[in-house]
Amino acid sequence: MSNAIEVQELTYAYADGTPALNGVSFAAETGKVTGILGSNGAGKSTLFLNLNGVLTPTGGRVLLDGAPVSYRRQDLPKLRRKVGVVFQDPDDQLFSADVYRDVSFGAVNLGLPEEEVRRRVEQALERTGVSHLRDKPTHALSYGQKKRVAIAGVLVMEPDVMILDEPTAGLDPQGVSDIMKLLRQLRQTLGITIILATHDMDIVPLYCDRVYLLSGGRMVTGGTPEEVFSRPEVLRANQLRLPRIAHLMEILHREDGVEVQGSCATISAARKEILRLLKGE
Amino acid sequence: MGTDRCAYLSRLRRVDPVPKVWFTLAALLVCLLADSIAVGLFTLAALSALNLALGGQRAGDLLRFLRVPLAFLVIGCLTIVLRPIGQGEALWAFRLLGRWCWGVTEENLRLGVLVCCKAMGAVSAMYFLSMNTPMTDLTAALERLKLPRLFVELVELIYRFIFLLTDTAASIHTAQQARLGYQGFRRSIRSMGELLSAVFVRSLHRGNRVFSALESRGYTGCLATLPGQYAPGRWLYGLAAAVAVCQLLILFAERRLLP
Known part of the structure; x- marks a missing residue:
């Protein structure tokens, strides 16, 4: 078990001196999905931009595969190749009106030869399931399709770590499950380390191996989803909540005295627990 | 279009x-x-x-x-x-x-x-x-015909973002209309002015975000892409x-x- 990214006491303040991150520490294990929970304005986006060198931390350090990251100008391209960021609003990321050309951008910037760029673009379009959209103008795509193209545009750089800011925001339920399945698939086939920011509590226990709670520019708590959801009061103090099903189990336990064990954050965990209780084991 | x-x-x-x-x-x-x-x-x-x-x-x-x-x-x-x-x-x-x-x-x-x-x-x-x-x-094609890069990139960006801009303007306009912003000449002028300034401010913010996104994909001052075959x-x-x-x-x- 090694950490693809380890962040130690990272601080960042805006140019006017307003602090945004006050000593953030967390680690994302290689090949795993790490969730960063946080309400609006908790500093998630700022944290991500620091990890990929668009912003330079004012203090602390970041380890990439155990080696400290250099934020010197000449080292930034390497950092940005290794750590890709998919932005929340795909319209901020897709700058070209042509899907194929937009996806090629990152690979062209790596200075790769043309055949290699084409190979990677094909592969990225294939993996994200948007090959059939290549001839369409960006403005004719649906929101979910734009998100996939945005992911393809980052995959084309073949990053070790992919950071996604609110990947499910603005999608319908089918779109949410499609995007999450895609991410799981990418992790399985490519072994990419995934970090995602979200406040969609219901997807966290299903897809995240580890979660951290970011609030007011610092990590409040962290652990497996099971551990974090066993302390609902911490979530609530930070404008978050339990997954719906875990909330139901909590009420059954607290109000009705049902002997629920564990947090039961997913439907299948709750089902198993209910069956156990019904059978009176 | x-x-x-x-x-x-x-x-x-x-x-x-x-x-x-x-x-x-x-x-x-x-x-x-x-x-x-x-x-x-x-x-x-x-x-x-x-x-x-x-x-x-x-x-x-x-x-x-x-x-x-x-x-x-x-x-x-x-x-x-x-x-x-x-x-x-x-x-x-x-x-x-x-x-x-x-x-x-x-x-x-x-x-x-x-x-x-x-x-x-x-x-x-x-x-x-x-x-x-x-x-x-x-x-x-214009780029391959050796027109100035800056000009071609501007055309590309304008073409892409004109759709977003018109969408934004249209939704602000609808929101204003829903609150009777366009009843009477004076009010219409006023609302239109507010619409324009809102669109401008949003464009500015979006510009910043687009720039961050470009940077994080390795932008170094030139929007080089590869067209399809x-x-x-x-x-x-x-x-x-x-x-x-x-x-x-x-x-x-x-x-x-x-x-």
Whole structure:
């Protein structure tokens, strides 16, 4: 078990001196999905931009595969190749009106030869399931399709770590499950380390191996989803909540005295627990 | 963006845009330089026919697009045809307020028809390009034709973000209307002003976010991308030559037959 990214006491303040991150520490294990929970304005986006060198931390350090990251100008391209960021609003990321050309951008910037760029673009379009959209103008795509193209545009750089800011925001339920399945698939086939920011509590226990709670520019708590959801009061103090099903189990336990064990954050965990209780084991 | 929608459905969609640009420019230049009614009409007919035959465009669409400049042209040409004239040579004349003599002379009539035909020929050439080449291919072509990078990148970004900008403006407009923002002249002016400033501020914010996103994908001051692969379009050069020869033949025939 090694950490693809380890962040130690990272601080960042805006140019006017307003602090945004006050000593953030967390680690994302290689090949795993790490969730960063946080309400609006908790500093998630700022944290991500620091990890990929668009912003330079004012203090602390970041380890990439155990080696400290250099934020010197000449080292930034390497950092940005290794750590890709998919932005929340795909319209901020897709700058070209042509899907194929937009996806090629990152690979062209790596200075790769043309055949290699084409190979990677094909592969990225294939993996994200948007090959059939290549001839369409960006403005004719649906929101979910734009998100996939945005992911393809980052995959084309073949990053070790992919950071996604609110990947499910603005999608319908089918779109949410499609995007999450895609991410799981990418992790399985490519072994990419995934970090995602979200406040969609219901997807966290299903897809995240580890979660951290970011609030007011610092990590409040962290652990497996099971551990974090066993302390609902911490979530609530930070404008978050339990997954719906875990909330139901909590009420059954607290109000009705049902002997629920564990947090039961997913439907299948709750089902198993209910069956156990019904059978009176 | 009517012509752009046609371009995505065109049979020439995948053809290399550079030959398409040269083909259009050749037909356009000969049509303009020939300065002849017959060549103008021929260019209009030939390029429209090629547009339908090669591009697979619907005749109804093309006619609809051709009608747009025609309206302006007819009004514009009327002012050439009908103007103050001297005594004598008029085909038809009248006195304006009893003092000025206005009318149509043979010379002015010929000039008006010439301008109209030339312009329609040129427009049909432009439609051949715009109805068969999506904007994104066109900017890729401009870049290969060595136009200044800054200019081409600006065209690309403007084209991409104009859709977002109009969407934003439309939703702000709807939100204002829902709160009676456009009742009465004074209020409309005020609301429109607020809309414009809101759109401007949002554009500024979006600009910052777009820049961050570009940087995180390795942007170093140049929006270099790789376009998809095109079908070769060298045969269009042959076609351009053929069209030019026909245009010139018609020009000579016209000069011979008409004194």
